[in-house]
Amino acid sequence: MVELGCPQEYRAVVHWRGGARPFTSPAVSSLVEVGWNRTLNDTAESTIQIAKGQAGEECCGLLGLIEPYAHELTLYRDAELVWQGPVTRTVESRASFTVEAKDMTEWLARTVNLTALRYVSANPADPMHRGPVQEIAQTIIRLNMESGPFASAPDWPSMLAYIVRQDDPVVTSFEKDGSDDTSAWIVPILQILDDELVPRGLEYTTVGRSLVLGRPQTTGDPAQARLTLDHITGDVQIIRDGASGATLVWVTNQTDQEISGTQFGVSGVVSQVYGRLDSLVRTQAEGLTAYDLGQLARASYNGRFPVPTSLSIPQGSSLAATAPVSMQQLVPGVRLDVSATGMCSSVTQPYRLSDFDVEWTEAAGEEVGVSLIPIGEPYTGDPP
Structure with missing residues (x-):
């Protein structure tokens, strides 16, 4: 094992x-x-x-x-x-x-974008066609790094061959300021990922040299491991936080001063369990269509329904050496199931690995601390 x-x-x-x-x-x-x-x-x-x-x-x-x-x-x-x-x-x-x-994402933070960002074409032959947000991210990185007048050599950080993708099935349309089809947005590539593509469903991390461009995991994705409290050292807390829950997430570009000519997007379910539980997000990003706002609402809805139950692992807790998971499987974003038996809540919950920190010293050996976030899915049976 x-x-x-x-x-x-x-x-x-x-x-x-x-x-x-x-x-x-x-x-x-x-x-x-x-x-x-x-x-x-x-x-x-x-x-x-x-x-x-x-x-x-x-x-x-x-x-x-x-x-x-x-x-x-x-x-x-x-x-x-x-x-x-x-x-x-x-x-x-x-x-x-x-x-x-x-x-390796540091190279993206230190490389300024010099390409136009207009991924709206429905023609697959167009090199900047709309598609999965992960494909758009890889294309932006490739166009900036494979050549150009300011590159010391093609792919000078040697990272293009190490990009790994897990595409979202949803097709994304993305452009920065639709009033101009040729201008480049002069910001670091990593800022484009953070500000524009992560809200549309992109997740990124690194494993060794590999840059992983992925999507939020769901309960439809296989769990990399099933952990119990015996695999976690230190105390834990089970928290069911209603403030983080929502049945509908709304995203709008309205402001308090301007409501005419604006749009909104919504994502969620009609719940018999909670009634109507809305969450409103306002964005001032320019050039967003109703389709874009709907995508932002969809991404913001992840983990909100049902009301998320989180297993909090306080600072200083870590994975035990007996945890049934290898270091290769500990990739931020993957699904890990945790069964908290022996507690009043008796929670068995799928989680996504957010991050983990490893400390090793000659005297004390290794400690592996982890942070987990719950995967929210609608109830399929009677409410608890």
Whole structure:
């Protein structure tokens, strides 16, 4: 049976940009502390601390030559590559050398968009046709990185071959300011994902070098693992929060000063259990159609019906080594089922993994902290 397990060691390798050619690797015995995480719709980070006295003179000299963004940090948990991304900062003290890095989405945060954003064509032959929001995200990344007058080389971060998609079946139409079909929106690519595509149903994360462009998981997706409270160390809380629930989600571009000529979108169900329970979202984004507003409402509805029941894992809690899930399966966004037996609520709930943080020290070993968010689905039988 698969278990999270306890690693025998962590190993760090500094590569040249691109992740293929090694630059240096401090001895395992000199690696004092390792921290890394994976997260959903955000940039993950990693830090290693090296004891200079145990690293040796030659390694120390190479550590002093590490250049942010020219080099990348790679972490191995035993033999498994678990994290990779560009070095962003180094800090040297008398006794230690610290390397800080961010995951591969950092390249998207440091690359400004130079392409027009007009994905409205119904013709599949059009390279900027409408389609799944994940395909649109990949196209924006590819058009900016595969070539261009400001690129030092095609795909200089070496990330296009490592994009993995799980498409939403819904076709998305997206443009930025429909009054102009040629102008580029001069913002970092990551801001386009965060501001425009995530609200339309995109989810992104990284695993090693791979950039995962996915969609919100539902109860129709298979669970990667089924956990019980025996697999979680520390206390837990079961919270049923009515403030987060809704049967209908409305999104409108109306303002308090202007209500004429505006539009709205709505998503949800007519519930006999809760009656009418509305949630209203106002947006000031320009160029949105009623179709766009409906998509935003659909994305905002996820996890609101039924009233979400969350299993809160307080700070300091972590997965036990016996948890029936591997590090490869711990991808932010995937479904994990948790059965909270022995509690008054006796909740068995599907969740999505939001993020997890790993801390390893030579003295204490490894701790894996996780954050989970419930997957909401309509009741199919009598109300509880």
